[in-house]
Amino acid sequence: MATSLSRYPLLAGLAGTAVAVLMASLSIATLYQGREEALSHARETSENLVSIIGGDIARNVEIYDLSLRAIVDGARDPSVMALAPDLRRRILFDRATTAAYIGGGYVIDANGRVIVKGNNAAAPPETFAEREYFRAHQHNPSVGLFFSHPYLTYAHGMAIGMSRRIDMSDGSFGGIALLTVNVAYFRSLVNKVDVGPQGSIFIVQNDGAMVVRKPFVDDDINRNVAGSATFGRMTSASSGSYVAKSPVDGVVRIYTFARVTGTPFIVGVAPAQDDVLATWRARSTVVGVLTLLFGLSFIALSWLLALSLRERARAQEELVRLAGTDALTGLPNRRAFDERMDEEWRRARRSNAAVSVLFIDVDYFKAYNDNYGHALGDDALAAVAECIALAVRRPGDIPARYGGEEFVVLLPDTRMDGALHIAETIRAGIKTRSIAHRGSLIGRLTVSIGCASAAPPGLGGAYGLLSAADQQLYEAKAAGRDCVRPMALQDIEVTQS
Structure with a gap:
């Protein structure tokens, strides 16, 4: 008995030691997992920022390129070039060429002299013949859309030239069409992003020419970083993420980058690893001290772990919820919509029920932003989302923001007549709001809606149904906007038979 009792303290000590070690x-x-999660979250956030900035650049480049193509077509038309100067200028240069960050638009002949310039264009130099973009088109007929390196303009500071070649009727070089994009545009994109006290964000061309960097240094513009070890990794992939020490200031950063499709630009976001881990390190210090001081107190540690896990679960649930919600409108986002659409299509296949989709687009929304600014544009999108949510009342119906000014509504177990009723309710509700819109022929903010309805396996699947609704949206816009266009009756009967 005494021997047995003498063993209890030892056993208790061993058990306590084992518990403390465990x-x-x-x-x-x-703590290590928290560190990895902090780094992973930083990479995901950087990927989102890169995607947003890259998408903005790609959209604007597409718009500017359409303007360049129109200028080229007009410059090749003798009847256009024979018009009076003011009329010719209005025909050649559309509204995109007067955007806030467009420094000027020019038509330049084969000798490098300006023969037509846009309304807001600065006085041109005597000749453009020695400019990078002019020589590129002059010596290479197949260069297509060309982006220059940043250069100093006469009136708008640093700019990048976007240009296309103008061919004569016999295929010979006839000059170029040129738009100058102010570097201030790229600077405005990076200035909106906070990457921490030691973080960096940059836009660089694929040959290493720096376009803009934050923190901003004047010498960074057009500085070539092709020899940098960090840049070398960006040339071998379309996107990626890695950790490296900056050759400029020696700060270890988490670099996340992606190429902007159709352009020579690479967008990079690089928060400092110390900034990313600062909160984690502070928390780790506290937990480490507490673990050292109270390591033998199993109950206290158990409750601490339980509370920590509960808070972590709540945070994860909140992240999952936020990942599926559009921050501006409060509606589900495209990711959440795609998941629900797949689920509802499978459910409809089992029950042989019809599914309808509404594809909604705000009419002339770019003009709305141009007239009233993006802040009021966001308010208008929120108002449209509210009208959609009020019209879609069934718990199973799914309204969502699909992207930009586009919305979708998924209507399970709904045929075309029900979908049309909801679509007209949405359209009328938005129009009744009487939101002023100077850029619209109607004078008010309106929407166009495409409707499609099918029962599985009609239209080839869920995304075939979505594509059909999108096509009907184009029909609605072609019909003058502010209207609803459903699928043809015979198409509905085929898909639901």
Whole structure:
């Protein structure tokens, strides 16, 4: 008995030591996992920022390129070039060439002299013959859309030239069409992003020419970083993420980059690793001290772990919820919509029920932003989302923001007549709001809606149904906007038979 009792303290000590070691091991593992989660979250955030900035650049480049193509077509038309100067200028240069960050638009002949310039264009130099973009088109007929390196303009500071070749009727070089994009545009994109006290964000061309960098240094513009070890990794992939020490200031950063499709630009976001881990390190210090001081208190540690896990679960649930919600409108976002659409299509296949989709687009929304600014544009999108949510009342119906000014509504177990009723309710509700819109022929903010309805396996699947609704949206816009266009009756009967 005495021998047995003498063993209890030892056993208790061993058990306590084992528990303390186990708790310490779990704490260390948890802290390491938190570090990895902090780094992973930083990469995901950087990927989102790169995607947003790259998307903005790609959209604007597409708009500017359409303007360049129109200028080229007009410059090749003798009847256009024979018009009076003011009329010719209005025909050649559309509204995109007067956007806030367009420094000027020019038609330049084969000798490098300006023969037509846009309304807001600065006085041109005597000749453009020695400019990078002019020589590129002059010596290479197949260069297509060309982007120059940043250069100093006469009136708008640093700019990048976007240009296309103008061919004569016999295929010979006839000059170029040129738009100058102010570097201030790229600077405005990076200035909106906070990457921490030591973080960096940059836009660079694929040959290493720096366009803009934050923190901003004047010498960074057009500085070539092709020889940098960090840039070398960006040339071998279309996108990626890696950790490296900056050759400029020696700061270890998490670099996330992606090429902008159709352009020579690479967008990079690089928060400093110390900034990313600052909160984690502070928390780790506290937990480490507490673990050291109270490591033998199993109950306290157990409750601490339980509370930590509960808070972590709540945070994860909140992240999942936010990942599926559009921050501006409060509606589900495209990702959440795609998941629900797949689920409802499978459910409809099992029950042989019809599914309808509404594809909604705000009419002349670019003109709305141009007239009233993006802040009021966001308010208008929120008002449209509210009208859609009020019209879609069934718990199973799914309204969502699809992207930009586009919305979608998924209507399970709904045929075309029900979908049309909801579509007209949405259209009328938005029009009744009487939101002023100077850029619209109607004078008010309106929407166009395409409707499609099918029962599985009609239209080839869920995304075939969505594509059909999108096509009907184009029909609605072609019909003058502010209207609803459903699928043809015979198409509905085929898909639901």
